Amino acid sequence: MNDYAELRAALGDPELAPELLERALTHRSYAYENGGLPTNERLEFLGDSVLGVVVTEQLYVTHPDLSEGRLAKLRAAVVNARALAEVGRAIGLGEHVKLGRGEESTGGRDKASILSDTVEAVIGAVHMSPGGFETSARVVHRLFDPLIEAASAMGAGLDWKTSLQELAAEHTLGVPEYVIEDDGPDHMKTFTAQVRVADRLYGNGNGRSKKEAEQAAAETAYGEIASALGVVDPTTVAVTEAVGEVVAPTDADADA
Template sequence: MPPHPEPDLTELQRNLGHEFSDPSLLRRALAHRSWCAEVGGEESNERLEFLGDAVLGWVIAELAFRQHTDLAEGKLTDLRKSVVNASALAEVAVEIGIGPCLLLGKGESAAGGRSKPSILSDAFEAVLGAVYLDGGAEAAATMVERLFAQRMASAALRLDRLDYKTVLQELTARRFDTAPVYVISDSGPDHEKRFFATVIVAGQTVGKGEGRSKKLAEQAAAEQAWLELSQPVAH
């Protein structure tokens, strides 16, 4: 067996949804610096990683802007961060099979480099950079949208669930020119304490909630209040 066997990239290209006109770009995107140091005369994937990082940021920002028109700038930023981070990118890399195709030095391979989140996430960005160079902006955007649209939708739902206090405050400021007031109580022993929250807007109780912490109780109360106040006003 040769010291550095070449991987078969057919399945990876299928998973990417892009067949390379110049397969050497994909090969370079998978070349870790540890492998390049051992074989000599090969360029690592670091420059492609730089390019792919920029492409990913642009495509995700545009997707977030187009698909989530209800989110304010701060939430768009949170949404982007939730899907563009080393852990999330490593998950995508595993799903499309980048790990087995990596060109790693013997030491890095023996140390489990094919499953290291940092190596996988960097390689994913490099592969995206290679797709961009090989197929252009449309090919890169299509690949990102296919791999990330559902993740972004799920992340947006989580953001909404976790932030009812903010959306309630925005709603009450807009409709009543006031902020919600939270009244907290608790019961039970310290190790099993339950918290209860009542949210009051313009002197009226509009929501109640409970939870294992003050924060959870307030969020539950804010959710109930937001659902109540966001209903159309009957005429």
């Protein structure tokens, strides 16, 4: 049985049962071609939950002032098929996946859906090994903390009004127009912003200042328009670029 030394090193050499790692790397196409072997799908199901819990907790702890909605957006930028596939590529996962002949011949080793599913399956395999949640959480932090930091920095510092204006200009949609309303006494005012692009309402936002409300509205509008146009948002781009910081293995790992 292959010991997958390089892959284990990329994961930080966690306690990982060999038979579980083998299963985590077994795509259903290979299993079906080899007499119905167990596939990695159950481990993928488990790993998806472990990944979600660890990333959610990290965001919750590091951003005590963010709303549920903002936390959810940051998590979505990190836990998605594109980001997971990039993590898989960074640790060389594709070369270890067991594929059927059909998937092999059509470039399955670099297919985003296969890589992202296998990343989750490997996390599930670590979780079911003797180290349990503590070890699987450590692996998640090793692989995803650079992505979490990138998403957090981008989400906290992005000028959504400028980004929306650039997106609208690029697609000849005209200049975004904002309408602001305020409510409450002078010392406790809250502001509500609406933004229209090409005479269509795309976003609403609230804040304690006009600027904050406009930024919130612009962020919502950007997401709506980008989704309709098939444009990847800046936070997701930053996250996938941060995968370059996921390295396998470090000098410290080699000396350990």
